């Protein structure tokens with residue numbers, strides 16, 4: 567089939583006004599002006615989306631869908647450590663029913679907002695079923711924590727068992743499985759080392775929250791601050807389990823053997839030049855979550871520097887325990903205001919598509935429109951297109967409500983009501 571629209575954003579090549587795609591068997595076979603495709607493939611069925619922008623499906627590079635129901639439950643204005651303690655408290659009262667309902671709501675919300683691929687962290691495993699039912703692509707990361715060194719074997723065994731279960735459940739889907747050590751401060755040094763060994767042995771993708779807050783930097787480097795005095799004592803840990811030697815969180819992960827090209831580091835708010843060099847040398851990808859960082863008042867990630875260093879950088883919303891919406895359009899617009907001219911609309915749309923795909927190791931499959939890639943895409947109704955900067959005009963107009971179509975591997979997963987005139991097949 568040929569699918570055409572007023573504006574086509576292939577991402578890896580310049581925008582095409584009145585552009586289109588030739589899609590066969592779920593794969594993009596050609597990207598061109600609509601008129602050229604219709605001329606060259608005259609017998610091919612054709613659907614025109616009209617006044618719409620057609621672009622690769624968005625990649626949410628960091629979520630916890632099982633926490634979607636926590637929206638508004640954690641008060642604003644707290645410090646990172648106070649928020650984390652409140653979160654621990656709240657979380658201990660949640661059950662599988664809550665996690666499942668949250669994950670269902672989260673998966674539906676993503677799909678309606680133009681996301682076709684997600685990196686989701688789970689403790690309960692409840693996000694697999696709704697993501698699979700929705701037909702979304704992604705990686706489900708099993709979370710692992712354990713600040714006490716003596717817990718390391720038990721926690722690792724439990725995580726391996728959970729990974730096996732996730733792998734069985736994700737069979738016959740576009741989902742794969744990875745491991746998420748939670749953060750450098752919530753795993754003992756021995757557990758970090760054991761996770762690194764497991765990841766090397768199983769060649770699994772991994773993701774970890776790191777360098778998120780000034781509190782984390784103080785705790786890892788000096789063994790001091792609110793994480794040492796309040797957060798870890800709340801879980802019965804009263805002294806650091808890692809060697810305290812002035813290291814940054816990124817340097818600790820490197821010493822533990824966790825930095826690799828299969829790791830996506832999340833947040834990276836507090837990274838210096840030497841951290842950036844380590845991430846680059848080890849081929850680590852980065853997922854930034856500007857609104858979550860703002861919500862928790864932890865600072866602002868040095869995104870322009872990370873982009874200039876050519877790291878693979880994706881964009882994530884984090885969970886609704888630290889954000890107002892799961893919309894990557896809201897995330898891009900917020901980041902655009904936050905960074906001003908230092909990060910362009912084109913860079914942000916690229917991070918939310920090709921950057922996320924690259925961060926998750928899927929750049930050969932999705933993230934841009936090019937022959938041979940899978941037909942994962944989304945379309946948004948737009949009133950106007952600015953020839954000078956179509957990315958900017960898209961960001962100005964785009965919202966979850968303007969998403970009219972989402973497709974994975976050429977199959978429609980979402981079509982806004984009242985738009986049944988498209989018969990893409």
Ligand SMILES: [Zn+2]
Pocket residue numbers: 628629630775832884885
């Ligand atoms: Zn997170």
